[in-house]
Amino acid sequence: MINSAFPNPAQAMAGKGVIIVDPKRMDKIIKVDKNNMYMVIEPYVNFAACQAEAMKVGCTFPSPPAGAQVSALANIQWHGAYGNSWLSALGANQLLSFEVVLPNGKILRSGSISQAGSDDWIWNDGPGPDLRGFFRGAQFGHAGGMGMVTKISTRLFPWPGPVVFPTQGNAVDKESFFPMDKVRWYMIDFPAAIKAYPDKEEEQLRWSCDLHYEIARAELAIVVQHNAKQFMWTWAARSKEEFHKGVNEDFFPHGYNIVALSALTSVEQLEYEEKVLKHIVAKMGGTFLSEKSPDPKDRERYKVWMRITNDWIRTAHSMRLSRPSDCFHQGTACLDSIDTVAEEILRANRVQRKMVAEGKGKNLLPYSFHGGWISPLEKGYGALMTTDLWPEQEPEKAAEAIQFLLSSLVGMLGEKCAGATVCLLGPAYDLLGPQFFNVHLLVKAMKREFDPNNISNPPYATTPDVVDPIQLAEMTKVL
Numbered sequence: 295m296i297n298s299a300f301p302n303p304a305q306a307m308a309g310k311g312v313i314i315v316d317p318k319r320m321d322k323i324i325k326v327d328k329n330n331m332y333m334v335i336e337p338y339v340n341f342a343a344c345q346a347e348a349m350k351v352g353c354t355f356p357s358p359p360a361g362a363q364v365s366a367l368a369n370i371q372w373h374g375a376y377g378n379s380w381l382s383a384l385g386a387n388q389l390l391s392f393e394v395v396l397p398n399g400k401i402l403r404s405g406s407i408s409q410a411g412s413d414d415w416i417w418n419d420g421p422g423p424d425l426r427g428f429f430r431g432a433q434f435g436h437a438g439g440m441g442m443v444t445k446i447s448t449r450l451f452p453w454p455g456p457v458v459f460p461t462q463g464n465a466v467d468k469e470s471f472f473p474m475d476k477v478r479w480y481m482i483d484f485p486a487a488i489k490a491y492p493d494k495e496e497e498q499l500r501w502s503c504d505l506h507y508e509i510a511r512a513e514l515a516i517v518v519q520h521n522a523k524q525f526m527w528t529w530a531a532r533s534k535e536e537f538h539k540g541v542n543e544d545f546f547p548h549g550y551n552i553v554a555l556s557a558l559t560s561v562e563q564l565e566y567e568e569k570v571l572k573h574i575v576a577k578m579g580g581t582f583l584s585e586k587s588p589d590p591k592d593r594e595r596y597k598v599w600m601r602i603t604n605d606w607i608r609t610a611h612s613m614r615l616s617r618p619s620d621c622f623h624q625g626t627a628c629l630d631s632i633d634t635v636a637e638e639i640l641r642a643n644r645v646q647r648k649m650v651a652e653g654k655g656k657n658l659l660p661y662s663f664h665g666g667w668i669s670p671l672e673k674g675y676g677a678l679m680t681t682d683l684w685p686e687q688e689p690e691k692a693a694e695a696i697q698f699l700l701s702s703l704v705g706m707l708g709e710k711c712a713g714a715t716v717c718l719l720g721p722a723y724d725l726l727g728p729q730f731f732n733v734h735l736l737v738k739a740m741k742r743e744f745d746p747n748n749i750s751n752p753p754y755a756t757t758p759d760v761v762d763p764i765q766l767a768e769m770t771k772v773l
């Protein structure tokens with residue numbers, strides 16, 4: 295089994311002895327190429343280290359809300375949704391060349407490094423083989439099921455400075471602010487007529503989509519997203535006590551759109567972007583929260599959010615997401631256009647709130663149904679969304695979260711929403727493949743070819759043989 299904090303219950307059922315490969319000593323950043331803007335890394339390098347080195351040469355590196363402490367290689371080659379996906383898109387889009395030890399012991403290289411005698415990690419496709427598809431699912435990739443990745447090269451993005459990520463304070467009180475001539479954050483509120491939440495949830499999400507498209511059209515910003523109400527406060531509250539107090543007081547009454555602009559070329563460019571952003575927001579009837587907002591509560595909301603908003607560029611507070619019940623579960627996820635993921639949030643919230651009204655999900659925190667996170671990718675070419683659930687920790691109570699996730703998935707399948715494929719992982723391929731052009735058969739063929747004995751992280755990405763219905767039902771009962 296390749297080092298994993300993401301176990302699949304079916305691994306335990308494989309009933310085989312397990313060898314865990316721990317890549318602790320493979321912890322080198324092998325190359326930082328600032329001119330061609332890429333970096334070559336080994337498995338045990340985390341996002342914080344990549345970003346620290348990138349910033350020294352005027353570049354930045356994305357960071358997943360999972361936290362900047364996770365393995366950058368693991369995350370990029372199998373998943374990769376980032377706080378600043380506006381720049382980078384998903385890990386798949388950021389992955390360049392890579393090297394992998396296949397389960398049969400052979401070494402496979404993809405991209406420019408695969409050229410004979412090449413020491414060049416710069417490119418993923420042409421001339422030469424591009425095998426990124428071999429590793430990727432829709433959102434989730436092979437998860438170690440196709441071998442052990444030993445090196446990847448990955449894209450860097452322009453960064454105006456500072457050279458060191460600024461932080462002050464310790465532990466829960468840690469705050470971070472960028473110099474205003476480098477990076478500026480904006481917290482954008484909805485027009486007065488659509489502020490009521492959840493009554494105006496649909497209008498708010500559609501307004502957010504329009505805002506994202508306008509920002510994309512103007513080619514602005516390094517971070518753009520709609521942060522769900524529950525995302526805002528789970529990240530911003532510094533303790534459980536503060537969290538529950540804020541929930542009772544409805545500290546963030548709804549979600550907000552969050553934007554960061556940066557002085558990539560000059561302060562004049564930053565000033566220009568700010569002017570355009572203000573024009574767009576004013577035209578759409580929105581407002582900016584600030585230290586000078588007329589409502590003192592808005593001033594407080596702005597202050598509280600600003601002390602942690604740099605998390606979207608380097609995540610330091612990820613575990614806060616689990617704080618409400620010491621447990622955290624994704625409610626639903628979808629990858630598609632900005633408009634379509636917003637539709638999916640609305641649909642999933644409708645279904646899930648109906649389930650609550652029917653008396654289901656009693657052990658989920660009520661804060662769970664305030665979706666969702668709209669994270670547009672690569673300047674608006676696509677988007678990822680999630681909604682979140684907080685179950686209690688006992689297995690049977692946590693299982694309720696899984697039921698809610700499944701209900702949402704069933705809905706997506708009913709509508710043949712391509713977003714459902716984000717859930718294709720492990721045995722789910724067998725379940726969902728027939729709905730999606732029999733993709734499971736292709737994955738099985740690859741697994742059979744490269745891992746005929748099913749030894750690498752079984753049953754990821756899938757089991758090589760078509761499993762019988764009883765075995766499949768057993769493997770997927772957690773779904």
Ligand SMILES: Cc1cc2nc3c(=O)[nH]c(=O)nc-3n(C[C@H](O)[C@H](O)[C@H](O)COP(=O)(O)OP(=O)(O)OC[C@H]3O[C@@H](n4cnc5c(N)ncnc54)[C@H](O)[C@@H]3O)c2cc1C
Nearest residue numbers: 297298299300358359360364365368369374375437438443
């Ligand atoms: C609170 C929370 C929020 C999260 N939010 C996000 C988010 O917004 N965006 C996001 O992308 N992720 C998110 N995640 C999930 C996240 O992707 C994973 O938790 C993270 O990548 C795990 O990193 P890790 O270093 O523990 O990797 P691991 O769990 O060790 O690895 C991840 C997978 O890759 C495989 N793997 C690891 N190393 C290799 C290798 N060298 N070769 C082949 N396969 C390998 C593992 O077997 C495993 O299946 C979140 C998780 C949590 C807990």
